[in-house]
Amino acid sequence: MTFADLSIDNDMVEALASKGIIDPFPIQEQTIPLGLSGQDIIGQAKTGTGKTLGFGLPIIQRIGLNPEPGVKVLVVVPTRELCVQVAEDLELATSNRSTSVVAIYGGKAYEGQVEQLKAGAQIVVGTPGRLLDLSQQRLLDLSHVSEIVLDEADKMLDLGFLSDIEKLFTKVPAVRHTMLFSATMPGPIVALARRFMTRPIHIRANNPDEGLTQANIKHVVYRAHSLDKDEVVARILQAEGRGKTVIFTRTKRAAAKLVEELNDRGFNAAAVHGDLNQDQRERAMAAFKAGKKDVLIATDVAARGIDVNDVTHVINHTVPDDHDTYLHRAGRTGRAGKTGIAVTFVDWDDLHKWALINRALEMNQPEPVETYSSSPHLFSDLDIPAGSKGRLKATPIKDAAPRTSSRGEGRGDGRGPATGSSDGASRTRRRTRGGSGAASVASETVSATGDATSTSTTDAEAKVAAGTHDGQGHQHHDGNSAPRRRRRRGGRGQGAGTAAPSA
Numbered sequence: 001m002t003f004a005d006l007s008i009d010n011d012m013v014e015a016l017a018s019k020g021i022i023d024p025f026p027i028q029e030q031t032i033p034l035g036l037s038g039q040d041i042i043g044q045a046k047t048g049t050g051k052t053l054g055f056g057l058p059i060i061q062r063i064g065l066n067p068e069p070g071v072k073v074l075v076v077v078p079t080r081e082l083c084v085q086v087a088e089d090l091e092l093a094t095s096n097r098s099t100s101v102v103a104i105y106g107g108k109a110y111e112g113q114v115e116q117l118k119a120g121a122q123i124v125v126g127t128p129g130r131l132l133d134l135s136q137q138r139l140l141d142l143s144h145v146s147e148i149v150l151d152e153a154d155k156m157l158d159l160g161f162l163s164d165i166e167k168l169f170t171k172v173p174a175v176r177h178t179m180l181f182s183a184t185m186p187g188p189i190v191a192l193a194r195r196f197m198t199r200p201i202h203i204r205a206n207n208p209d210e211g212l213t214q215a216n217i218k219h220v221v222y223r224a225h226s227l228d229k230d231e232v233v234a235r236i237l238q239a240e241g242r243g244k245t246v247i248f249t250r251t252k253r254a255a256a257k258l259v260e261e262l263n264d265r266g267f268n269a270a271a272v273h274g275d276l277n278q279d280q281r282e283r284a285m286a287a288f289k290a291g292k293k294d295v296l297i298a299t300d301v302a303a304r305g306i307d308v309n310d311v312t313h314v315i316n317h318t319v320p321d322d323h324d325t326y327l328h329r330a331g332r333t334g335r336a337g338k339t340g341i342a343v344t345f346v347d348w349d350d351l352h353k354w355a356l357i358n359r360a361l362e363m364n365q366p367e368p369v370e371t372y373s374s375s376p377h378l379f380s381d382l383d384i385p386a387g388s389k390g391r392l393k394a395t396p397i398k399d400a401a402p403r404t405s406s407r408g409e410g411r412g413d414g415r416g417p418a419t420g421s422s423d424g425a426s427r428t429r430r431r432t433r434g435g436s437g438a439a440s441v442a443s444e445t446v447s448a449t450g451d452a453t454s455t456s457t458t459d460a461e462a463k464v465a466a467g468t469h470d471g472q473g474h475q476h477h478d479g480n481s482a483p484r485r486r487r488r489r490g491g492r493g494q495g496a497g498t499a500a501p502s503a
Contacts (some may be wrong), residue, residue, distance in 0.1 A: 006032045008057050009065070011096035016053075019092060025050035028206035032058055035179060040200040045182040051151070051181045051203065060090065060123070060145040062177070066098050069120025071140065073147040076128060076153040076168060080105045080278065081285065086151060086159045087125040098100050099123060104140070106130045107278030114139050124355045128156070129162035135171055139486045145172040153182040153189045154324065162188065169196050184324050184332070187243055217334040217342050219363060220381055221354065222371035224345040230261050230371035233315060234390035236343060237267055237295065240383040243312035244288065246332045249273075250318040258317065262295060266392025269295040300325060309335050316344040323360035341382065345366075 003013045003024055016022070024032070027045040034041055035058030045051055055075075063072045075090075077083045087103035094101060100149030102116040117124075117140060124131070124140070127350050130387075134140035148169075156165060178197045182189060193200055224232055237245060249255040252273040259271040270284035270293040287293040289308055300320075311333045320326040324462070333340025344356045347370045371378055379386060 001029060003032075003057070006034065007036060008336065009061055011065075012057060012060065015093055015095045021053075022063070024053075025053055025205075027203070028054045028057075030203050030205055031055065031179075033290070034201060034203075035177075036061060037058070038062070038177050038195040039070070039183075040177065041179045042185070042190075042200045042202040043179065043205070044185050045181075045205040046205065052086055053093070055149045055151070055179045055181055056086075056090050056093055058236070059149065059177075059179075060099060062098075062147060063099070063122060067111050067122045069122070070144050071117070071124050071142060072144060073123040073149075074131075074142060074145045074168070074172065075123070075125040075149045075151060076152045076156075076165065077125060077129065078161060079152075080107060080127060081272070081281070082152060083125055083127055084282070084285070089265065090123055090125065094123070101125065104130050104134065105278075105279075105477055110134075110139075128161045128168065132164055132167060135168075142168070143173065145176060147177050147179075148172055150180045151179075151182075153180050153192070154184045154186055155182075156329075157186060157188055162192065165192065183327060183422050216338065217330055217340045219365070220343045221343065221358075221363075221365045221368040222345055222349070222378070223348070223368040224371050226347060228372050229317060229345055230258065231390040232345070232371065232378065233258075234262065234265050234267070235373055235378065235384055235388050236313065236315060236382055237262075238384055238388045238392075239313070240385065241312065241428045243294070243310050244291070244308060245246065245295050245313040245315065246311055246316045246329075247295065247317055248320075249297060249299060252299055253298055254317065259297045262297075265390060267295055268293045269297060272296060272298040274299065300329070308332075309338065311335065312340055312392070314340065314342045316342070319344060319346045319350045320357065321353065323357045324362065326357050 001024060002022060003016060004010065006024060025045075026049070027043060028050050031041055031043050031054040035055060041055075043051060043054060045054075059073045059075075066378065075086060077086055083103050083105045087101055090101045100116070100119070101123045102113060102121040102125070104113050104117075104124055106127060106129055113130075114134070117134075124324065131140065135142060150165065178191070178200075180197065180200070182194050202375040224231070235369065236242075240437050247258065248259060252275045255271050255273040256275065259269045262269040270287055272284050276284070284293070284296070288296040314330055314333045316326070320329055330340075330342040333342060344354075351368075354368060355366060358364075362473055369377065373390060378384065379388070
């Protein structure tokens with residue numbers, strides 16, 4: 001079956017074929033005919049199975065080949081990354097017709113988005129917060145919306161957007177065509193569908209014999225030590241046939257630290273997390289999709305918006321909090337029917353979390369294998385060449401600055417080097433042994449290099465010790481006797497060292 005067999009207009013069929021999209025996925029085969037007829041739909045399928053075109057093609061075709069200016073379609077998504085991704089998919093489908101698509105999300109300036117709305121964009125893809133903001137400012141008119149779609153509705157529930165969704169429903173006409181798509185369907189989402197949808201049909205495009213996880217993804221679980229994880233990751237990144245890789249971390253700080261570590265080891269890594277502004281996040285995503293960066297480190301905020309078909313590996317640097325998060329993380333690989341590998345690290349403290357995920361997903365891996373960067377099974381499990389190390393390039397060693405003695409050159413007092421004269425002449429250094437002035441005094445002749453060349457005790461030095469100078473000492477050079485030491489007598493009013501005048 002092709003998209004033409006599903007009654008999709010020829011211009012959209014050609015647009016998709018230009019990108020190699022020819023055969024529809026099961027969720028698309030089941031939802032497109034019902035969506036074209038105007039039936040309210042609850043679509044449930046695993047991530048990466050083509051839900052976007054499952055609702056996108058019907059809503060584009062239902063508003064006509066040349067729709068009038070103004071918002072006719074509203075697609076609500078939970079994250080900025082997913083907003084950009086869905087808008088790109090819809091732009092591809094509408095590339096051969098006059099329909100205009102605009103992405104409305106936070107972190108970007110209002111002006112460009114408002115200009116596109118004023119220009120008459122018919123399809124709006126947006127996040128709840130920015131949509132409500134523009135609607136309250138009367139810059140976004142939702143009174144003529146005939147098609148509304150909630151994509152990844154369960155994530156909106158997790159992010160606390162349920163009240164915002166209810167407000168948006170009050171701003172669109174009561175008579176409309178509504179579709180809701182998600183990989184999982186918790187109770188509050190089903191209750192929301194019952195409130196705002198008219199006799200919806202619940203479609204599950206899952207193989208009952210396949211289980212909750214995708215069969216085309218190999219799941220590997222290791223119990224790893226936190227201090228060894230970066231080394232293990234670096235070796236996994238050298239596996240045979242590895243393509244683009246997504247690494248999920250629990251915190252923004254961990255993502256920032258890991259991207260710096262991997263870049264230092266020689267890998268091309270980029271990061272997407274909440275501490276980056278929207279432009280930085282978009283540049284990182286664009287570099288990853290274009291292949292300039294082949295490793296993307298992300299927090300869960302980006303898990304729903306990474307739709308890249310050639311991701312071969314997903315690495316959970318920390319175990320996810322629940323099985324739904326695990327499914328969405330692992331679903332970044334094995335997309336569009338391709339195969340993939342999902343590797344999960346479980347810390348000793350997180351074994352209870354993994355036990356719950358393993359039980360919910362029926363993965364039959366209750367005890368993760370204790371694994372280190374040198375474990376032989378790590379190399380055999382993931383096709384890592386033997387002898388691979390955790391670094392692609394050697395860490396550059398900075399040249400150490402020459403040491404300068406505090407007594408050496410450059411002390412700034414104009415006295416020259418303390419280690420001797422510039423012409424290599426030697427100097428004489430005296431020291432008193434035993435602490436007694438009358439004791440023998442050793443004289444060392446020390447070269448400019450600091451080596452002692454001779455040590456001797458002479459009669460002349462003995463005279464010096466007795467209080468006479470013959471010109472060979474290092475303190476007096478005139479050959480005269482040393483002056484007698486004067487004693488201070490009298491009060492402070494008299495000069496120091498002078499005798500009182502006689503009567």
